[in-house]
Amino acid sequence: MTAAPVISARGLDLTFETNDGPxxxxxxxxxxxxRGEFVSFIGPSGxxxxxxxRCIAALETPTGGTLRVNGMSAExxxxxxxxxxxxxxxxxxxxRTIAGNVKLPLEIMGYPKADQAKRVEKVLSLVDLEGFGKKFPWQLSGGMQQRASIARALAFDADILLMDEPFGxxxxxxxxxxNEELLKLWERTQKTIGFVTHSIPEAVYLSTKIVVMSPRPGQIYEVIDSPLPRSARPLDIRDSEEFLQVAHRVREGLRAGHAYDE
Amino acid sequence: MKAVAPILTVLAAIVLLWYAGSVALNAKWTYDQAARAGESVTVSQLLSDTMSQKRPVLPAPHQVAQGLWQGLAGQAITSKRSLVYHGWITLSATLLGFALGTGLGIVLAVGITHSRAMDLSVMPWAIASQTVPILAIAPMVIVVLASLGVTGLLPKALIAAYLSFFPVLVGMVKGLRAPDSMQLDLLKTYNASQGETLTKLRMPSSMPYLFASLKVGVAASLVGTIVAELPAGATRGLGARLLSGSYYGQTVQIWSALFTAAALAAILVGIVGVIERITLKRMGMA
Incomplete structure (x- = not known):
């Protein structure tokens, strides 16, 4: 199993039927x-x-090709x-309180009560929200709310984390x-992360692999394996020569993929 | 407290207009009486007489206030002349009808949000039901149920429910559909069942809509009960009080019953409002 990719797409196609045509x-x-990769998807809207x-999450159904997640169909x-x-x-x-929100998936998935409380405490400390469990969402800043929503996604035993412009x-x-906290979290939890963003520095800073996409039709233009060290990436790594080179490559890729047209 | 002056001004204007109206409307009877006796009427006589007739066309405010006071506090509350007694009869049917209507509205709304077939088949009938005048339906329901041996509280409550289920239905359909696609997607990623989506997301999200509907529903329920008390010679309830008042030309009695009904409606809506505020505050949604 270790050799098999966690997520594998082959010839994946998706066409939406809309009122203005497909x-x-x-x-x-x-x-x-x-397994254990941090993959960013970057590209212009569309x-x-x-x-x-969303296809990986089975929230959309592809109209062609195959997609395997954890060796199963996405569904x-x-x-x-x-x-x-x-x-x-x-x-x-x-x-719901913050703790109540984090508990939501655990309730639905039928985790035992005692385990629920333990897990909530654990993931809240993982996202630096210890002591905020009893607060209500409106009492927290936007950044803290988003951290709570990450805690919610970490509360149950899924080894894949899919993030759709979470900090946008x-x-x-x-x-x-x-971003810095997310990297630490990734290192500690060993999860496989799929991360959608339209920020080049964010993608380069976080990822082991950057997928540059281009629009109309949506396709992969280039996949860049990051030469940056896998662990120990302080924020100021973004001033390093290596970082700037990768960022430059991503930007070139986006330009060649017509991301800057219009 | 800045609002006190405008509120009092408006109230004073209404009372003043009311007095003017009762003088104008009741003057005819005063003049007729005077003409029959061959006397002439001075202005002061006109004013004092039009405000103290036994069966005025439009009773003066103080007459209604007296009638109200008589009806509410001047009788044993078990007396047939007590507005407390009649008010309680109406209130009990209103509350039962409101409970039935709210329950029906919520159940139908849950069905409609979960089944396209129900959406298409039930909703048009629900709307059609409200286009039929309640005055046309109430007597039929009362008569049909009476012939089946069902009398008293239940027929009135059914008509109250008939009026009150609709706002609850419409509000709850909107409320249960309030969660956006992101929130629904989130539960889908947990592979949550429809039941869990209903209890954990749709129901809590619908609360503000529910309370708005309940306020309309409780008032509609009271109207339904009063209308149901009008036909078939009911002898108890505010509706019956209105009817007997109009039979015997007891306008003061009609107005007293009307004001009692209005006050009852205001109290009921107020209670729903208080429960709303407490609930939404506790839910962090206010």
Whole structure:
């Protein structure tokens, strides 16, 4: 099993039927994601990065090709609760406390009561929210809410974490801090992470593999394996020569993929 | 407290207009009486007489206030002349009907949000039901149920429910559909069942909508009960009080019953409002 990729797409196609005719959202996507990788999807809007992530989560159904998640079909993987999903908005329930929100998936998945409390405490400390369990979402800042939503996705035993522009709505200072924390979290939990973003520095800073996508139809333009060290990436690594080179390559890829047209 | 002055001004204007109206409307009877006796009427006589007739066309405010006071506090509350007694009869049917209507509205709304077939088949009937005047339906329901041996509280409650289920249904359908696609997707990633989605997401999200509907529903329920008390010669309840008042030209009695009904409605809506505030505050949604 160790050799088999966690996520594997072959010739994946997705066409939406809309009132204005068919929209080719994904075209011939081929990609393998190995266990423990941190893979970023970057590209302009309409390049299908979010759609592809939603396909992995079985929230969209591809119209062609094959997609295996944890060796199963994406639909079966969803039913097996193989992944945690973090959306662009925190989407916490206002009527639940932070602990109550993190507990939500555990209740649905039928974890024993005693275990629930232990897990909530563990993941809240993992995202630096110890002591905030009894607060309500409106009492927390946007960044803290998003951390709580990450805790919610980590609370159950899924070894894949799918994140759809989780920090897109936050200001850059908070975003930097959360990026740094996310890397630490990834190192500690050994999860496989799929991360959608449209920020080049964010993608380069976080990833072991950067998937550059281009629009109309959404397809993979280039997959860049990051030469940056896997662990120990302080924030100021972003000033290093290596980092800038990777960022430059991503930007070139986006340009060649017509990301800057219009 | 800045609002006190405008509120009092409006209230004073209403009372003043009311007095003017009762003088104008009741003057005819005063003049007729005077003409029959061959006397003339001075202005002061006109004013004092129009405000103290036994069966005025429009009773003056103080007459209604007196009637209200008489009805509420001047009788044993078990007396047939007590507005407390009649109010309680109406209130009990209102509350039963409101409970039935709310229950029915919620159950139908849950069905409609989960089944496209129900959405298409039930919703048009629910809307159609509200286009039929309640005054046309109430007597039929009362008569049909009476012929089956069902009388008293239940027929009235059913008509109250008939009026009150609709706002609850409409509000709850909207409320249960309030969660956005992201929140529904989130539960899908947990592979949550429809039942879990209902209890953990849809129901809590619908609370603000539910309470807005309940306020309309409880008032509608009271109207339904009063209308149900009008036909078939009911002898108890505010509706019956209105009817007997109009039979015997007891306008003061009609107005007293009307004000009692209005106050009852205001109290009921107020209670729902208080429960709403407490609930939503506890849910962190207020």
């Amino acid at each position: 929209v080719h959202a994904l075209k011939d996507i081929n990609l393998d994601i190995e 390049c299908g990065k979010t759609t592809f992530l 079966d993987a969803r039913k097996e609760r193989s992944y945690g999903y973090v959306f662009q908005a925190a989407g916490l329930y206002p009527w 709505a936050l200001d850059e200072i908070v975003r930097d801090k959360l």
